[in-house]
Amino acid sequence: MEEITNQITEINGVLDIMWILIAGIFVFFMQAGFTLVESGFTRAKNTINIVMKNLMDLCIGSLAFWAIGYAIMYGDDIGKFIGTPSLFYNEAGEMHNLWFQTVFCATAATIISGAVAERTKFSTYLILSLVMTAVIYPISGHWVWQGDGWLTELGFIDFAGSTVVHSVGGWAALVAAILIGPRIGKYVKGKSVAIPGHNMMYGALGVFILWLGWFGFNPGSELAMSGESANHVANIVITTNLAAAAGAVMALFYTWFKYGKPDISMTLNGALAGLVGITAGCAAVSNGGAVAIGAICGIAVVASITFIDQKLRIDDPVGAISVHGVCGAIGTLLVGVFGTDGGLFYGGGFHQLGVQAIGVVGIGAWVLVTSFILLIILKKTIGLRVSEKDEIEGLDITEHGMNAYPDFRLNEH
Amino acid sequence: MEEITNQITEINGVLDIMWILIAGIFVFFMQAGFTLVESGFTRAKNTINIVMKNLMDLCIGSLAFWAIGYAIMYGDDIGKFIGTPSLFYNEAGEMHNLWFQTVFCATAATIISGAVAERTKFSTYLILSLVMTAVIYPISGHWVWQGDGWLTELGFIDFAGSTVVHSVGGWAALVAAILIGPRIGKYVKGKSVAIPGHNMMYGALGVFILWLGWFGFNPGSELAMSGESANHVANIVITTNLAAAAGAVMALFYTWFKYGKPDISMTLNGALAGLVGITAGCAAVSNGGAVAIGAICGIAVVASITFIDQKLRIDDPVGAISVHGVCGAIGTLLVGVFGTDGGLFYGGGFHQLGVQAIGVVGIGAWVLVTSFILLIILKKTIGLRVSEKDEIEGLDITEHGMNAYPDFRLNEH
């Protein structure tokens, strides 16, 4: 009888591992989605550079997170702040967790590349990517997901990483976009000039792939499939999908009524905004709450992109700061509003909302400060930007010696 | 002991839910496949419009099917005809089913967009998509898949939806293509003029993605993985793959011998035709039967596309009517021929074939009538087509204010 109980326990463990592995494979594929979106929303002459940055986020992230990042994030807690560092994580029976967390880490790094596209030195970017995946992301992640961090103790809820992953990427993107400065020709006499992306199908395919990957990202964050978890995972699939749909629909109608035409890049970003927004609360809100969160983020992302571009005049070619930073923060806060256990709308009062705000601000401050320090050091040493001449010629030729589309006739711009 | 039995029952339930969720994720990805195929087979100037239509099929479908469609399809039967309507489906423990059926529903809607490409008003299309996913598809779906519908009672077999999903989309596409009329320049002096699609790699990648998604579509329709189902699912993977391969090979050789060269768009459509054809019978035929069904559909789709284009002079830019409507009907009928339990070739006589025909005709009539009524109303109110000037300029600019490929020099046409 005991043997049978053991076998059943083992089977449940296998179900959990299997799901975590498969979910991680879907999350892995998000790297292709990011590459497509970022490249599609920028100019043809920088395609190779964007591919290389996204590919290296994955490669460097995979190596760095295994080498050191995972231990910093999930190692035994030191002072509620950081995990005990160790090299080359190799705990038997834990490789499925390393896998799932590795692809999450790579996602956080990749978010930055869109905001700094078309003007950043490739070598500088690689160092930024390395420090993000090895140190900055793991430390704030420790606060929430390791189990003993200070935000966990406060009761902060970020189920799959609206803040832990997306805002971390988004705030680093903000700092980088400010310090690196706008692309040449982006602001003329204080006015924002639209620089259209070179392939809307890449953008669309990228969003479909990201949406697909999110079915690993959020439901996989249950980190289990056995027993009651199967129904939890199913619920999360539904909340994730509804929020994305609501985000896209709201962004579509908002741009339609505001600008007279339904805009593709905003609609695509609306879907992503809904996905980022629901990530924190995907396991804590009802289906209706998910639609509300998605809808709010779908509007917010349009407003934020416009505000950042036209009022703040920060050049973020793909809207990464708004999608991941702003909507990550909003989605995290909204857990305090729509969370069925402790949320404002469910009789919980303002307590959870306050805790969520502490988490958003705390992690935001951490990333803003550390990425600022890092980028200032990089600026003073190897520099952040390519030369003006190189930027105009395009980073594909100047940084990588190659043209992405040699058979096609391109317009100069 | 009873507890152990309960645990084993729970594990089997988890296996089923896990498979349904994962299969649904693969089906979800078919939306990207449809977008790529439809865009690749049409002109560059309508790329954004096609993306937006496909994206909205998914978004509107996800929201509408949750809000009302699922209840109409799967709610308690009323008169063998319709499920009991209720709003915002939220049955605990059933979210995996909502998920799987949602992505099916979105597929049915998306089929239409290809047939009406390059000339339809975007606002009109959104309403069509909404009514399809909220009402038309769920009602006929109820007849076959809810369990108490009139076609279920007759013994109609449509395992994964050759008729329930594909033909429904295909017949609505037929009505829409007729009522909207051909694209400008498509028929000159009664002769069909080829309007080549703008990116064959999109078409190919789309077909690979659709084929991939079909491994969720058909094997997922087992709606289980535990016990004997695992082998059933494996059988369905094989019949699905063989039918697709046979469809593509036959279309390739048929066009090669008929036109002198193996044609890519027909070969790609041949693979899809095989997939659509095997969908009804994937669990009911042998491997050899699957090859036969795929091969028949691979030939039929070429003949049908040619006939509809050149004889009927109905303009269906991507062949959606032939692939999904005609091959959906053929595949459904062929269950009565190749079905190993009741099929003509297995000693079952004409009985099953007759039942299959009733289902094909019954659902066909339902869709033809309802979509006709809907489209006539839309025609009399907001109109079906964009203006001639807008159509020539391209819907990307006129409906969405943007060019999909601003960096590339395009040929005018």
Added chain:
Amino acid sequence: MEEITNQITEINGVLDIMWILIAGIFVFFMQAGFTLVESGFTRAKNTINIVMKNLMDLCIGSLAFWAIGYAIMYGDDIGKFIGTPSLFYNEAGEMHNLWFQTVFCATAATIISGAVAERTKFSTYLILSLVMTAVIYPISGHWVWQGDGWLTELGFIDFAGSTVVHSVGGWAALVAAILIGPRIGKYVKGKSVAIPGHNMMYGALGVFILWLGWFGFNPGSELAMSGESANHVANIVITTNLAAAAGAVMALFYTWFKYGKPDISMTLNGALAGLVGITAGCAAVSNGGAVAIGAICGIAVVASITFIDQKLRIDDPVGAISVHGVCGAIGTLLVGVFGTDGGLFYGGGFHQLGVQAIGVVGIGAWVLVTSFILLIILKKTIGLRVSEKDEIEGLDITEHGMNAYPDFRLNEH
């Protein structure tokens, strides 16, 4: 009690089947990856031809491997050399194995298409693909994976097919590239002329999809998920990912220091080289060993591509011989170095390395000889190459009567 034990056994079987099916679906998707990489790395005028070849590898492979190949590979052993042939494999309860092996077989065939791109007759290619999938691949595969083959008996380790799949494709590609000869304009006065590929995003997306598919390829080759296998599978996911990352990083830095700029096509091939290299030993090496294998292959692939192109003057447009043949061989040999059970670095001495060498050479010789005979016959009968005029015009028009990108203005070359 016995019934419960039976139920638990059944559940473990279901877990295994489910994983094999899902892993196979990921491997299936690699066909899209190969298509994108090969097309992206060659010229726009041959896009359709490359799509058609890859699609037919899958279709013909699926049909041929079911019809005869699987039996030759996995049928009862005859003389440690070949399985007992039988037609139309249909063993109940074995369709998951047929599925997994079918997509492996299609992979081996597809490798060739890249090396012979832009100049090979389509009809000739189809016959080559048929013979590869029906005979050549299954026979050498039998030696290693059926269980009674002569290489299995020797103790040869090739867990997921660095040699069985990749080198088989690679060596056939080598023979074909030599016999077919270089593209017109590739070697001028004995000097290699670079012929840039037409879309680096296709190349990148293709590599992401291949990398994704490899998480089916390697971890799926465990052929189980239940019990201890779950942890094995997780380990393999990690070794696979680390090797790919290391391969890309090394290729990036190697080209950066050697040529002054980090090269995209070499970096992408570096990732693939790492993946091919780790395929043999993914279950037999530590994480550190995986990084070492990936890094070695990332350097080796750059050196090999350069050597084959510039010294041997064999025209391999996408580097398939180096990626799959050379790195497949290296990865197989390195199992004898880094294998934690029997490898050189783990006190095993040279024994395993010797066995690995025998396998590499034995299978290499088999493929070189059989593909040479086949290609010589094809050369003497229907011919290997298209006419010079057709090659210059491009195979899309001359072999398939269509232009892949009719809306775009192309540069002539």
